[in-house]
Amino acid sequence: MSVVFVPEKLRGKAEVNQETLQRLLEENDQLIRCIVEYQNKGRAEECVQHQHTLHRNLIYLATIADASPSPNAGKTVAD
Template identity: 75%
Template sequence: MIQWVLEENDQLICCIVEYQNKGQANECTQYQHVLHRNFIYLATITDNSDLIPSLLKST
């Protein structure tokens, strides 16, 4: 799951950069929201460090 979120973040960042380079910053808002949600998710599981060993086994 963690690897999937990291890969999704990579794709989201690429899309955001592409829209910004085209001068269409307003178009990337939805991607920024998903990226923010993913960051919050990753921060939450990091805060719950007792969960990390079991999460890493599932990736």
Template identity: 85%
Template sequence: MSVAFVPERLRGKAEVNQETLQQLLEENDQLIRCIMEYQNKGRAADCVQYQHILHRNLIYLATIADATPPSTQKTAE
């Protein structure tokens, strides 16, 4: 089951930390590899479920990024 999947009763209570984000990125890497493998074998229809999970993970990451305040560090000019 995807790291990004959070049951309704736990939504808003899950802690987002660096370890969770790293697991999610690794999961996305595996999903992309699996999708590519199915597509290379001509089995595009079989990879739809993995595309849905990847999409959900990416939306979850985007939501976290949008909710995270910008860094206060100044960039080197």
């Protein structure tokens, strides 16, 4: 099960830290490897299941990135 999956009653209460993000990136790496392997074996159904999990993980990471302040926020080119 994905490290991103959180039951509905716990959503919004989980702390996002560097360790969680690293585990998620490692999980995505493994998912991509599995997807490629299943594609090579012609096992489309398993491939699609992993693609859905990867998509959910990527959306989660994008949401975190959008909500995080940029390290260059407020700086101009001249700074």
